[in-house]
Amino acid sequence: MTDLAIETVGLTKRYGDETAVSDLSLEIERGTVYGFLGPNGAGKTTTMRMLTTLTRPTGGSATVAGHSIEDRDAVTPHIGYLPEEPPIYDELTGREQLEYVAGLRDLPSEAASERIDDMLERFDLLEDAGKRIDAYSKGMRQKVGVIQAVLHEPTVAFLDEPTSGLDPRAARTMRNTIADLADQEMTIFLSTHILPVVDELADTIGVLHEGRLVAEGSPDALKHRAETGEEGSLEDVFLEVTDEAEYTETESEPPA
Amino acid sequence: MKRAATIALVAAVRHRVELRRRRDHPQLGVAVFLGAAVGTLFIVGSLPLPYYGSFWPEPGAFHYGTLVAEEPGRVLARGRETAAIALVVITGLAGLSATTSEDWDEPPVELLTAVALPTAIFGVLGDELLESSWFVVPVAIAGSLAFVAGTGRLAVLAGVLVGSLAIVTTGLVAGTAVGLGVRAAIRGSPRLYRSRNAVGFVALFVTFVGLVASRTAGGALARTPLGWYGDLLLVTTPGVGANVASGAVALVATGAALAVALTVVVASARVLWFAEVDHDHDRDRTRASGDESDGTRSETIQSSVTAPLEAVLERLCSRPTMAVARATWRRIRRSPNALVFVVLPFAIVGPATANLAARWPRLVPVLVTLYAAAAVGLGTTLNPIGNERIALPAILTTPAGRRSVLRGHAVASLVPGVPIVVAVAVVAGSAIGYSAGQLAALVAIALALTVGGVGVSLGIGSFLPNPKGPTPASLSPPELYAMVGYLFAMSVLATPAFAGFAAIGAVNANATGLPALPVAGPVLGVALTTLLAGAAGFAGYRYAARTLDRYEAGDGRRRYRND
Numbered sequence: 001m002t003d004l005a006i007e008t009v010g011l012t013k014r015y016g017d018e019t020a021v022s023d024l025s026l027e028i029e030r031g032t033v034y035g036f037l038g039p040n041g042a043g044k045t046t047t048m049r050m051l052t053t054l055t056r057p058t059g060g061s062a063t064v065a066g067h068s069i070e071d072r073d074a075v076t077p078h079i080g081y082l083p084e085e086p087p088i089y090d091e092l093t094g095r096e097q098l099e100y101v102a103g104l105r106d107l108p109s110e111a112a113s114e115r116i117d118d119m120l121e122r123f124d125l126l127e128d129a130g131k132r133i134d135a136y137s138k139g140m141r142q143k144v145g146v147i148q149a150v151l152h153e154p155t156v157a158f159l160d161e162p163t164s165g166l167d168p169r170a171a172r173t174m175r176n177t178i179a180d181l182a183d184q185e186m187t188i189f190l191s192t193h194i195l196p197v198v199d200e201l202a203d204t205i206g207v208l209h210e211g212r213l214v215a216e217g218s219p220d221a222l223k224h225r226a227e228t229g230e231e232g233s234l235e236d237v238f239l240e241v242t243d244e245a246e247y248t249e250t251e252s253e254p255p256a
Numbered sequence: 257m258k259r260a261a262t263i264a265l266v267a268a269v270r271h272r273v274e275l276r277r278r279r280d281h282p283q284l285g286v287a288v289f290l291g292a293a294v295g296t297l298f299i300v301g302s303l304p305l306p307y308y309g310s311f312w313p314e315p316g317a318f319h320y321g322t323l324v325a326e327e328p329g330r331v332l333a334r335g336r337e338t339a340a341i342a343l344v345v346i347t348g349l350a351g352l353s354a355t356t357s358e359d360w361d362e363p364p365v366e367l368l369t370a371v372a373l374p375t376a377i378f379g380v381l382g383d384e385l386l387e388s389s390w391f392v393v394p395v396a397i398a399g400s401l402a403f404v405a406g407t408g409r410l411a412v413l414a415g416v417l418v419g420s421l422a423i424v425t426t427g428l429v430a431g432t433a434v435g436l437g438v439r440a441a442i443r444g445s446p447r448l449y450r451s452r453n454a455v456g457f458v459a460l461f462v463t464f465v466g467l468v469a470s471r472t473a474g475g476a477l478a479r480t481p482l483g484w485y486g487d488l489l490l491v492t493t494p495g496v497g498a499n500v501a502s503g504a505v506a507l508v509a510t511g512a513a514l515a516v517a518l519t520v521v522v523a524s525a526r527v528l529w530f531a532e533v534d535h536d537h538d539r540d541r542t543r544a545s546g547d548e549s550d551g552t553r554s555e556t557i558q559s560s561v562t563a564p565l566e567a568v569l570e571r572l573c574s575r576p577t578m579a580v581a582r583a584t585w586r587r588i589r590r591s592p593n594a595l596v597f598v599v600l601p602f603a604i605v606g607p608a609t610a611n612l613a614a615r616w617p618r619l620v621p622v623l624v625t626l627y628a629a630a631a632v633g634l635g636t637t638l639n640p641i642g643n644e645r646i647a648l649p650a651i652l653t654t655p656a657g658r659r660s661v662l663r664g665h666a667v668a669s670l671v672p673g674v675p676i677v678v679a680v681a682v683v684a685g686s687a688i689g690y691s692a693g694q695l696a697a698l699v700a701i702a703l704a705l706t707v708g709g710v711g712v713s714l715g716i717g718s719f720l721p722n723p724k725g726p727t728p729a730s731l732s733p734p735e736l737y738a739m740v741g742y743l744f745a746m747s748v749l750a751t752p753a754f755a756g757f758a759a760i761g762a763v764n765a766n767a768t769g770l771p772a773l774p775v776a777g778p779v780l781g782v783a784l785t786t787l788l789a790g791a792a793g794f795a796g797y798r799y800a801a802r803t804l805d806r807y808e809a810g811d812g813r814r815r816y817r818n819d
Binding site: 076081 | 574575576578579580582583586587589590591646647648649650652653654656657660728729731808
């Protein structure tokens with residue numbers, strides 16, 4: 001079995017004349033955290049949708065957990081997905097929602113129950129688990145969304161902005177949880193705009209701009225980019241590579 | 257002047273958004289077109305065109321236009337009647353729309369932080385009126401033109417157009433005011449507020465049925481001041497004797513009604529957008545969630561009743577299917593508005609039964625069975641994709657998610673539905689004196705229509721989903737046009753059964769007035785309905801499954817950049 005949890009070769013997605021993702025090639029090892037960065041509209045969500053089989057690529061190929069993304073039935077048992085808006089029902093309580101997802105995934109009842117309790121406790125949701133989700137705050141909804149995405153211990157978890165709406169304590173719990181999951185050999189594909197989160201957690205960072213991968217490497221390597229020869233923050237790197245890409249595309253002077 | 261421009265801008269932009277939504281779901285536009293087309297056929301009526309008479313023989317505006325010279329009194333009476341009924345119907349439709357619209361649920365913060373409150377309210381109102389006008393205005397214009405064409409005099413047009421405009425404007429604005437007023441009045445009671453769609457829909461439908469069924473209702477309405485709008489319509493039609501004073505009063509009344517209605521709209525919108533009802537809502541919600549002791553007790557009792565049933569079902573269905581069914585029951589219990597259309601057959605079964613009982617009493621059990629079976633498919637199965645919209649990414653990335661979600665919704669409808677429909681069929685058949693064989697045939701039809709109907713419902717609901725709900729994550733009632741299409745399909749499926757039972761009557765007692773038929777006729781009718789329902793149900797389920805299979809996240813956002 002390959003050591004790669006995710007492999008894409010020339011992955012491309014076009015909507016009519018518009019190219020959302022262009023010729024994307026990634027190799028992500030098992031049990032690592034891949035930080036996926038990019039400005040708004042860069043194609044991050046489209047990439048995640050392709051990798052989670054929610055939309056079909058118009059070019060290239062990809063495998064997730066060793067299965068082609070063309071084979072939806074083979075991929076889905078191995079993945080968990082938290083989209084930007086948590087896919088949860090207002091009318092259910094937090095516990096009912098998680099039990100529902102456990103049933104949908106046909107997880108053994110007792111094991112699922114134990115894991116639900118563990119995760120609820122970890123995210124400080126145990127007391128509120130009996131309340132309906134429409135009474136939850138944005139952060140509480142986000143927590144339920146994350147728990148249901150990893151409840152079945154998938155090989156690869158795709159998390160789109162998992163710390164969005166969380167208070168500092170909850171955000172810390174989320175970061176610790178992601179680190180723990182990676183320790184348990186779960187691969188985390190993490191899309192976020194919060195650079196310190198990626199800086200702290202990611203083994204590798206990829207920066208997407210205008211649908212193309214414009215930089216990739218470990219956080220340290222990116223911060224010590226050969227071009228500058230100077231140490232900078234991840235924010236400096238992000239601004240630099242996306243500006244460079246802009247310059248290359250427009251063939252004009254780079255901004256000072 | 258500046259305020260008027262701002263209101264127009266708000267209404268236009270909001271309406272543009274709605275039109276773009278319809279462009280993403282073109283079937284909605286087709287449905288509105290079909291609705292307006294049927295309304296136009298009714299109002300225009302028969303036309304002197306080849307074969308048109310056999311297609312639409314009912315007289316309408318054109319026909320009465322041709323009678324102006326010969327029977328002016330009859331034209332005036334019909335004009336007053338039509339105007340009065342049109343006012344009631346338009347007011348009712350606008351009222352229902354205002355009662356159910358989500359635009360009045362939450363204050364539009366982007367407007368309230370930018371413009372004065374009345375400007376925001378009138379902007380939202382303008383959008384709502386524009387939306388309703390897509391359905392009402394073409395019918396009004398077609399009726400006006402048909403009447404003018406019938407008279408052959410262009411001078412008639414002025415009065416007819418002014419009258420139509422007065423009727424449409426008064427109906428739409430007054431109806432919106434009534435709907436919002438009622439909504440504001442019940443805002444303090446979460447239970448009543450949640451039931452507003454169902455109650456409003458049934459009230460409107462009963463009114464329609466009353467107007468259609470009762471031949472005297474139109475005349476009675478015409479004798480009220482509503483009939484004066486008929487005088488306004490005909491005031492420039494020479495020779496019919498329209499009362500000019502009554503027409504003028506109608507015109508003044510239009511202005512007064514608009515002023516009062518707009519005041520009510522502003523006051524009601526203020527209450528709806530800024531009402532503080534959280535305490536009641538929370539208490540109600542907590543009870544539903546089983547947090548308080550009362551709620552816990554009720555859920556425990558409920559659980560002890562349903563547990564054996566669920567245990568049986570778990571042996572018959574896969575665990576994922578049961579998970580969906582169980583979640584659907586919970587969601588329905590807490591969002592009963594999603595079942596608004598289920599009450600529809602119960603609202604119309606009475607008048608329809610009374611109508612049928614007078615002519616063919618032996619067909620009444622078939623009709624009652626059809627209505628009961630149709631009600632089963634009017635719940636969540638008629639909007640399977642719309643009800644899962646926010647959860648689709650989770651469902652589609654789950655191995656058995658696609659199949660389980662459709663089967664789960666079907667099981668959630670069929671488990672309570674099948675025994676109820678069979679019981680209704682047996683009771684209705686026994687009451688009318690069906691033999692054992694006839695009862696067995698009726699039960700077969702009940703089963704076929706219920707099970708097949710759910711499949712049809714899944715198919716039509718997938719073709720015409722309602723992607724809008726109170727919140728992105730809550731259940732929403734099916735699309736109105738999906739409901740109409742589904743009821744039409746169910747009627748078609750039941751037609752052979754009606755023919756078959758009519759023939760049984762003929763065989764047994766010649767009670768229907770039809771010629772006596774061999775026994776094979778009734779059997780064939782029942783078998784045909786069973787086969788058709790099975791085939792249509794299977795096709796509907798397959799279509800829904802294929803729609804989910806082909807579903808691509810982000811399809812509706814193709815015009816926009818994807819993050």
